[in-house]
Amino acid sequence: MPRSRYRVYESFSPHFLTCTVVNWNPLFNDPNLIEILFTSLRFMQKHNRLTIYAYVIMDTHLHLVAASANLSKEIANFKSFTARRIIDTLKEKKEKTILEQLSQAKALHKKDRQFQVWQEGSHPQLLQNEAMMRQKIEYIHHNPVKRGLVGEPVKWAYSSAANYAGLPGMLDVEQNW
Numbered sequence: 001m002p003r004s005r006y007r008v009y010e011s012f013s014p015h016f017l018t019c020t021v022v023n024w025n026p027l028f029n030d031p032n033l034i035e036i037l038f039t040s041l042r043f044m045q046k047h048n049r050l051t052i053y054a055y056v057i058m059d060t061h062l063h064l065v066a067a068s069a070n071l072s073k074e075i076a077n078f079k080s081f082t083a084r085r086i087i088d089t090l091k092e093k094k095e096k097t098i099l100e101q102l103s104q105a106k107a108l109h110k111k112d113r114q115f116q117v118w119q120e121g122s123h124p125q126l127l128q129n130e131a132m133m134r135q136k137i138e139y140i141h142h143n144p145v146k147r148g149l150v151g152e153p154v155k156w157a158y159s160s161a162a163n164y165a166g167l168p169g170m171l172d173v174e175q176n177w
Contacts, residue, residue, distance in 0.1 A: 014053050014177060015071055015124040016136040017064045019079060022105035022116050025098065026059035027086065032093075034158060036085045037062065040078055041171055049074050052173050054137040056144065056159035063140045065127065075122050083117035133177055137164070 021027050028034050034057055044050035053065040068074045090099050099115060106116040127133045141164070144156035153161035163169040 012067050012069060014051075014065050014067045014127045014133060016127060017066060017071075017075060017122040017124050018061055019064075019075070019122050020061040020119045022102065022119050024060040025101055025105070027098070027117070028057055028059045028062075028158075032089055033086055036082050036089065038170055040082050040085075044074060044078065045172065050078075052160075052171065053133070053175070053177055054140045054160045054164075054173060055171060056140045056156065056161075058143060058147070058158075063143065065133065065136055065140065071124060075124075079118045079122075083115075086117050087115050130177075 028037070037057055041050070041052065041055070045052060049068060050071075051067045053067070055064045055066075056062065066075075087099070087102070090102075102115040102117060106113065125136075127136060137160075141153040141156075141159055141161040144150050144159065145153055150156045153159065154165045154167065157170060160169055160171065160173045163171075163173045164175065
């Protein structure tokens with residue numbers, strides 16, 4: 001029985017997804033942890049496992065518009081890989097307070113691990129038409145503006161807003177949809 005009513009229904013179709021850190025812990029104030037996300041996403045793109053149309057990385061979560069032959073599996077792989085790398089990095093940096101928070105936030109049924117980085121699920125939403133696609137991309141790009149972190153979307157380095165403005169971004173995105 002699935003734990004959530006959210007499912008990926010159409011392979012290769014763009015979906016809006018959110019990956020959230022447990023307890024909304026602001027892990028992604030650390031550029032080293034952000035780079036783990038970018039490295040993983042680049043790998044998935046390079047190996048044709050994920051097509052990314054838009055993204056934003058905030059301190060506690062990230063939003064993606066993405067597609068894949070098996071989107072649920074690829075997002076699960078992304079979360080698993082990045083969680084291991086994030087935990088290893090936090091251990092190397094001796095970030096005991098954050099590690100303790102990730103340990104306390106671990107779901108009780110997750111007996112195979114000491115820490116949990118990501119909340120379960122990614123709440124995929126199929127983007128059924130161009131209007132929905134534009135709305136979600138605008139939402140993603142304006143997330144840092146809404147939070148008061150920047151005055152305009154292209155000023156946030158960790159989003160695809162620059163790509164859509166014709167500027168280089170931290171990650172390549174597919175703009176033909």
